[in-house]
Amino acid sequence: MRLSEGVEWGLHCCLTLAWIGNKEPVPTAKLAAHFDVPPAYLNKCLQALARAGILLSVAGAHGGFQLAKAPAELTLLDVVTAIEGPDEAFRCTEIRRSEGCTRDENRRPCAIAAAMHQAEAAWRAALSAHTLANIMTAAPPAAAERTRRWYALIRR
Amino acid sequence: MRLSEGVEWGLHCCLTLAWIGNKEPVPTAKLAAHFDVPPAYLNKCLQALARAGILLSVAGAHGGFQLAKAPAELTLLDVVTAIEGPDEAFRCTEIRRSEGCTRDENRRPCAIAAAMHQAEAAWRAALSAHTLANIMTAAPPAAAERTRRWYALIRR
DNA sequence: GACGCGGTACTCGGATAACCGATGTCCGAGTGTCGCCGG
DNA sequence: CCGGCGACACTCGGACATCGGTTATCCGAGTACCGCGTC
Numbered sequence A, B: 001m002r003l004s005e006g007v008e009w010g011l012h013c014c015l016t017l018a019w020i021g022n023k024e025p026v027p028t029a030k031l032a033a034h035f036d037v038p039p040a041y042l043n044k045c046l047q048a049l050a051r052a053g054i055l056l057s058v059a060g061a062h063g064g065f066q067l068a069k070a071p072a073e074l075t076l077l078d079v080v081t082a083i084e085g086p087d088e089a090f091r092c093t094e095i096r097r098s099e100g101c102t103r104d105e106n107r108r109p110c111a112i113a114a115a116m117h118q119a120e121a122a123w124r125a126a127l128s129a130h131t132l133a134n135i136m137t138a139a140p141p142a143a144a145e146r147t148r149r150w151y152a153l154i155r156r
Numbered sequence C: 001g002a003c004g005c006g007g008t009a010c011t012c013g014g015a016t017a018a019c020c021g022a023t024g025t026c027c028g029a030g031t032g033t034c035g036c037c038g039g
Numbered sequence D: 001c002c003g004g005c006g007a008c009a010c011t012c013g014g015a016c017a018t019c020g021g022t023t024a025t026c027c028g029a030g031t032a033c034c035g036c037g038t039c
Helices: A005-020 A029-034 A039-049 A078-086 A103-107 A112-130 A134-137 A141-154 B005-020 B029-034 B037-050 B076-084 B101-108 B111-128 B132-138 B141-154
Strands: A053-060 A066-067 B054-056 B064-067
Touching: A005 A029, A005 A039, A005 A066, A005 A078, A005 A134, A005 A141, A005 B029, A005 B111, A029 A066, A029 A141, A029 B132, A039 A053, A039 A066, A039 A078, A039 A103, A078 A112, A078 B111, A103 A141, A112 B005, A112 B029, A112 B076, A112 B132, A134 A141, A141 B037, B005 B029, B005 B037, B005 B064, B005 B111, B005 B141, B029 B141, B037 B054, B037 B064, B076 B111
Parallel strands: none
Antiparallel strands: A053 A066, B054 B064
16 A cells, blocks of 8 residues: 655645745746656646645646645645545455345445444544644744745746 | 555455354465455465464465464454555655755654654554454354355365 | 375465556647737 | 737646556465375
């Protein structure tokens, strides 16, 4: 089991956009250069975030991406779901023989699937407890200033 | 993100072995036929469980696999870790620029990674809260009897 | 009749392919900007 | 001097390759059982 790279990239991009101040869109190429990741693929990830309503994409010259929500309204779960998709990590393929089951047994999922899904719910709950604003507070204060300074330099 | 099939198979095999009573080893072929999965690949998964000390493998004729622990001592986390490996789902590649960071900042992981790991810890905690004995209790009582009856039929 | 031994069938174990999704790349569509031209 | 217009440069967006890992398969190593021969 493994989360895709896009999750980390997306989270850092959101954090960066928040720190910059969200006054204007930032193009993918700038962010990719900052993080040293393939620009085209990062673009793909940011597209997914835009489709999910997390980012706002503006086309054309001086375009780019910016946050569509306030940092306090954006949770880690939102970003993870946008990149990874809404599917559960554990998928019950109903491996148990259901022919012999009573009707009542077939109605409810098997105990194993229930337990796995409950654990996954705990994970999702923990993710949604962290907002982007939260992360900004937890991060070292110097990081925000450093990010702003970097952006002021490469802005055009 | 997606858990491999082997997790579901491994869990159901452990449950089946527990219900049968763990008196004697059960060969992979029997379990595979029961669940209608590829025998050779199921064997691979059970090998992983054996390496992890969850199952006991006995070679030769009338050999197979049996539980190495009491159901109360076996958690879902044990099985998941044995199949999926010990790695975290979220891997921080230190995408943040660390050149500009102060020494103190570099010492601790970035806030994003910390939050992601905390959520994953919640998932693992929820998994380890469920023992196999627990699952057996939660499952419909008829299932145990049905499994025993099936095994009595195909035993040799 | 009892013991030892060789052959056989069965099962695990690891090495080896096939397939699928994540990763990575590219070019076209659309839009804002800048400079030029005419009034 | 001011407004309109055209060309350009920039950026997103989705279609197209590539790569690694899960899924799947196979054959060799080892072990217990069974039958036979011998004492």
